[in-house]
Amino acid sequence: MHGRDPFAFGMTQPARLDPKTLPPLPPPDGLPELPLPMVGPMAGPPIRLIGIITSRERPPVRTAALSVGADLVLAHVGDAVAIRYKVEEISDDGVSLVDAAAEEHVRLPLN
DSSP: OOSOOGGGTTOOOOOOOOGGGSOOOOOGGGSOOOOOOOOSOOSSOSEEEEEEEEOSSSSOOEEEEEEETTEEEEEOTTOEETTTEEEEEEETTEEEEEETTTTEEEEEEOO
16 A cells, blocks of 8 residues: 555645735725615515416415526425515415515516
8 A cells, every 4th residue: 555645646735824924905995885785675576486386286286486596496385585585475477475674565477
């Protein structure tokens, strides 16, 4: 058995940085001012209704296919979506959400 480690092949020792040789940070007045996150009601949820799936069982169970950013979410009544919203109702023509932060009802129509 050889004393070689195949997982360490080609690895070099990490460079050690001396904090004394690093350039100083820019002054705070030279930094851009970033907007604060929105608090309160938003113009609309960052959610799109893609479709509604209805099961064949009786009574039928509806599932909402939602686009949340780059994600596809399959949600049922009572499920939390995008942390802030809860699915209140799924009908043939849309989905009703409750915005927990603003305590508002949001309707996503099926287009």
